[in-house]
Every structure is written in structure tokens, then in C-alpha cells.
């Protein structure tokens with residue numbers, strides 16, 4: 001399965017749009033504007049990886065297009081978190097084959113399914129000629145050149161590359177939020193998860209490089225930075241600065257022009273009170289924490305090899321609830337894991353009550369190849385998994401209705417992230433990751449404003465704009 005499940009957000013599956021990265025004249029290779037298309041499945045890590053892939057290709061003269069039909073090269077950046085996600089890629093590939101027209105195109109499979117299935121993909125989808133895992137993306141132009149030179153099939157499956165962090169050429173799809181990967185891979189070994197296999201061991205990026213990139217991004221006008229990592233808070237600074245994750249967050253919060261800093265995904269075992277203290281001390285650090293529990297039952301947590309108990313998890317929640325700021329908490333839950341009894345499931349339901357989550361990303365367990373749990377008996381029938389999922393989601397819906405009702409009459413700073421033309425509504429996101437829809441203008445997208453909440457639902461809020469806000473400048477800051 002995954003990096004933690006949280007990143008599977010609606011809208012995370014995307015298409016690469018046109019950008020303005022210029023070809024690199026020093027590369028010595030001219031792709032003559034060959035059109036490419038990338039479809040991304042899965043988490044923010046994958047969305048950001050696609051931005052890096054697009055940037056690397058555009059620097060070599062390739063040109064992004066909006067549809068697979070217009071492309072000579074089609075990439076699927078895949079997710080193997082759940083069986084369904086992996087199947088989707090093969091059905092995309094199959095559909096192209098069936099309807100024809102793909103004979104002269106290059107098909108490439110990138111990401112976790114590529115790393116997991118490796119050369120087997122060529123058996124399953126013979127029209128695929130390129131398979132490349134995330135650590136090898138910098139080599140993509142060379143792999144494409146090999147295909148041009150007549151090779152039939154090429155692979156990039158090494159996990160030992162350090163240059164996966166190099167983001168100079170990244171083509172960013174969002175003009176106010178920028179992702180920065182601060183740690184790659186995972187050293188945990190959750191029994192249901194394939195990430196340690198597909199992304200390799202943990203490698204942290206030096207803090208000085210992260211801060212330099214953040215300053216550059218702020219100077220370019222990005223106001224929100226999101227740190228990414230499968231276990232982002234397991235960050236270990238390899239630079240002489242030796243910053244802890246909490247220190248890195250604090251330094252990030254001081255970068256002029258950066259108004260918001262988020263991070264995902266945290267592992268409960270490495271979650272410290274210092275992180276909460278940093279949030280309390282720095283308004284730019286968003287009052288939002290995603291802390292995947294996966295289950296409320298110690299027996300299940302043990303089989304999942306999550307390395308914490310329910311009690312230890314709740315201790316971390318206690319730090320957050322004791323903060324001066326009202327920090328929203330979200331989580332991931334897997335229902336129907338191997339041998340999950342009704343009593344285990346009840347304990348997960350009681351965890352929802354005890355924590356009072358603001359958001360829960362919940363999924364039915366599906367066994368994945370090359371995981372420890374893949375060898376366990378998948379004992380909970382599919383129908384029962386579905387039943388438990390519905391019960392859990394109904395419960396969480398009630399919790400969210402209550403929690404969002406508590407926002408009525410409150411004023412929040414929002415970053416306007418979108419606009420619904422039909423409704424004439426701006427879509428604002430609070431620091432606590434809540435959505436407030438309010439009457440607005442398309443030109444407001446990217447601005448910070450204050451909105452007052454006038455109505456609430458389980459998943460979003462409705463409001464009115466109160467004030468508009470001015471931004472800061474990143475020009476003078478040094479770290």
C-alpha cells in the first residue's frame with residue numbers, strides 16, 4: 001500500500017498542463033517539440049513527481065499537451081496504494097489499445113506500479129516501451145533517447161539515486177502553492193505497504209538546500225509551501241546544520257513571503273511535542289496535522305507493524321489538543337485488515353469519537369504484492385469490509401457536522417484557491433484546511449482574505465468576505 005493514505009485526495013489525479021520551462025541548450029539533445037502527456041494517479045508526492053518529470057522533459061525541448069490523443073509520448077504516473085488504483089492504469093493502457101490510434105505513440109509507466117511490477121509490465125501491456133520508478137526520473141530524457149535510437153524497451157528502476165531531490169527544472173502546476181520533497185523513501189515496514197519497496201530507504205534533503213529553494217520560490221511569488229515525504233517528520237538533516245524537523249519548520253516559517261507552511265505525511269512514532277510547539281510559535285505554520293492512525297485496535301496495529309499502540313497514538317493527540325492554537329487533525333483508516341474482528345472495528349470507531357477528527361480518509365484493505373500482509377489471510381469478506389467502511393464514514397460525517405458547526409460566526413483567513421463560475425463563488429482554504437465558499441471574483445484566486453462563516457456542512461463551510469489582505473516580500477531574507 002502507500003505512503004500514508006491521506007494523500008489520496010480528490011483532485012490529486014491530474015493532467016499536466018502547459019508551462020513555460022525553456023529548453024536547456026546545454027543538453028545537446030533537441031526533442032523538436034515532441035508532444036508529451038502525463039496522467040497522474042495518487043498522492044501529492046506523485047503530483048509533484050509529475051511536475052518534476054514535466055520540467056525535465058521541457059528542459060530538453062519536449063512540449064506538454066492537454067490530451068493523450070495530441071501526444072507522441074504518454075506517461076502514466078502510477079500509484080500502487082490499492083489494487084483499484086493499480087488496475088486503473090492497466091485499464092487506461094488497455095482502452096488505448098482497443099480503440100487503436102496508439103500504434104505510433106510511446107507509452108511509459110512511471111511511479112510505484114512501475115517500480116513494483118518492473119519488467120512484468122511489458123508482459124501485461126506489450127505496447128508499453130518505458131518503465132521508470134520515481135528515483136530514476138532524472139534519467140528519463142536518456143531513456144527516451146534510447147528508444148529514439150531503436151531500443152525496443154527501456155527501464156529506470158534504480159533506487160540509489162540522490163538527485164531525485166533536484167528540482168531546478170520542476171514545472172509547477174500551481175502558481176501560489178509549491179511542493180518541496182524533503183525526504184524520500186521509507187524505513188518503516190508497515191505490513192500492508194509497498195512504499196519501502198517502490199521508493200527505497202529514507203533519504204533526507206539537506207536543510208540549507210530546502211531553505212534556499214523556499215526562498216527562491218517565495219521570490220517567485222509562491223506564498224504556500226508544502227513539505228512532502230512519505231514520513232515527512234522522520235526527516236534527518238544530512239547537512240552540517242543538523243536541523244530537527246521542528247527546527248526546519250520554524251526556519252521555513254521565517255522565510256519572508258511564505259505565508260503558509262504545511263507538511264504531509266507524519267508518522268505517529270516520530271511525531272514530537274516540538275512540532276506542536278513550533279506550530280504554536282509560528283503563525284505561518286498551518287494549524288493542521290495529518291496523523292494516520294490506520295486502526296484503533298492494538299491487535300490490528302501490531303499486525304500492521306505500525307510500531308505504536310493506541311495509547312501512544314493518543315498521547316501524540318494529547319500534545320496537539322493541548323496546543324494554544326486550535327489545530328485540526330485528520331487521519332487515515334484502513335477497515336477490514338486481515339483478521340480484523342468486530343471488536344477491533346468497534347475500537348476504531350471509538351478512536352474516532354475520542355479524537356474528534358476533522359477529516360478521515362478511509363479505505364477498505366486490499367492485499368498488495370510484495371508486502372508482508374500479502375501473505376496473511378485476507379479474512380474479512382469484501383461485503384463486510386464495505387459494510388464497515390459505510391458505518392465508519394457515517395460516524396465521521398456526524399463528527400464533522402458537529403465540528404464544522406463550531407465554526408459558525410467565526411472569521412478565518414483564507415487563501416482563495418479557486419472560483420466556481422456558475423455559482424459566482426470563491427473557494428477559500430483556511431489554515432486548518434477547511435474550505436469556505438463565498439461570493440467572489442475570479443481575480444481573487446491566489447489572494448488572502450478574511451471570510452466569516454455563515455453556514456456549515458459536513459465537508460465545507462459557506463461564508464462572506466470580510467477583508468482583503470496584503471502579502472509580504474521575500475527579497476531581503478538570508479538563512
Ligand code: SF4
Nearest residue numbers: 002003004186190193
Ligand atoms: S510509514 Fe508505513 S504506510 Fe507509511 S509509507 Fe512507510 S511503510 Fe508505508
